[in-house]
Amino acid sequence: DAKTTQPNSMESNEEEPVHLPCNHSTISGTDYIHWYRQLPSQGPEYVIHGLTSNVNNRMASLAIAEDRKSSTLILHRATLRDAAVYYCILRDYGGGSQGNLIFGKGTKLSVKP
Amino acid sequence: SAVISQKPSRDICQRGTSLTIQCQVDSQVTMMFWYRQQPGQSLTLIATANQGSEATYESGFVIDKFPISRPNLTFSTLTVSNMSPEDSSIYLCSVNQGARGAEAFFGQGTRLTVV
Numbered sequence: 001d002a003k004t005t006q007p008n009s010m011e012s013n014e015e016e017p018v019h020l021p022c023n024h025s026t027i028s029g030t031d032y033i034h035w036y037r038q039l040p041s042q043g044p045e046y047v048i049h050g051l052t053s054n055v056n057n058r059m060a061s062l063a064i065a066e067d068r069k070s071s072t073l074i075l076h077r078a079t080l081r082d083a084a085v086y087y088c089i090l091r092d093y094g095g096g097s098q099g100n101l102i103f104g105k106g107t108k109l110s111v112k113p
Numbered sequence: 114s115a116v117i118s119q120k121p122s123r124d125i126c127q128r129g130t131s132l133t134i135q136c137q138v139d140s141q142v143t144m145m146f147w148y149r150q151q152p153g154q155s156l157t158l159i160a161t162a163n164q165g166s167e168a169t170y171e172s173g174f175v176i177d178k179f180p181i182s183r184p185n186l187t188f189s190t191l192t193v194s195n196m197s198p199e200d201s202s203i204y205l206c207s208v209n210q211g212a213r214g215a216e217a218f219f220g221q222g223t224r225l226t227v228v
Contacts, residue, residue, distance in 0.1 A: 043221050044217075046218070
């Protein structure tokens with residue numbers, strides 16, 4: 001699986017937008033970009049995913065660079081509940097892969113009131 | 114979507130014993146995955162369990178230590194055998210439907226402490 005690079009930690013103020021970057025310079029054409037987050041003492045939960053185009057859902061937006069070598073998860077208005085570790089993961093079904101998720105270290109987001 | 118129930122949610126075990134963790138899903142799923150999360154660390158994939166076939170283990174994990182069963186499309190177990198304090202971790206079950214790009218769902222995890 002291709003690797004991703006994320007900052008170890010970021011801070012945000014409550015009710016402000018947050019942009020979480022992810023670099024994936026070795027991404028292949030069949031890799032989907034997935035984002036998950038893990039709240040304290042919980043299992044990871046799905047946030048959003050995309051392939052080439054920008055994506056929006058009720059939780060967040062995903063902006064994907066034109067060359068797909070980087071992406072940004074956007075939380076439009078951070079709340080205290082958004083404090084979590086955010087994982088950017090490339091998910092591939094090629095070469096016999098079963099689509100399992102390979103987690104990196106993620107970005108620990110802190111939200112200040 | 115899929116709702117996953119893991120049992121037990123936590124346990125404290127003596128070294129040398131074994132613990133079997135159960136993962137129950139509220140719908141039929143093709144693939145189930147078992148992860149380990151050591152204290153303060155990210156998740157590490159242990160194995161992939163598909164119904165009707167042997168589990169596929171990742172490098173560093175072996176069947177004798179982490180035997181897995183997958184008797185049907187809604188249930189799986191992971192056993193942590195001959196435990197040592199180094200096995201103290203959170204163990205998580207995950208599922209997806211196998212479709213390209215599909216989201217994965219995770220259980221709440223089993224917090225294991227070996228003393």
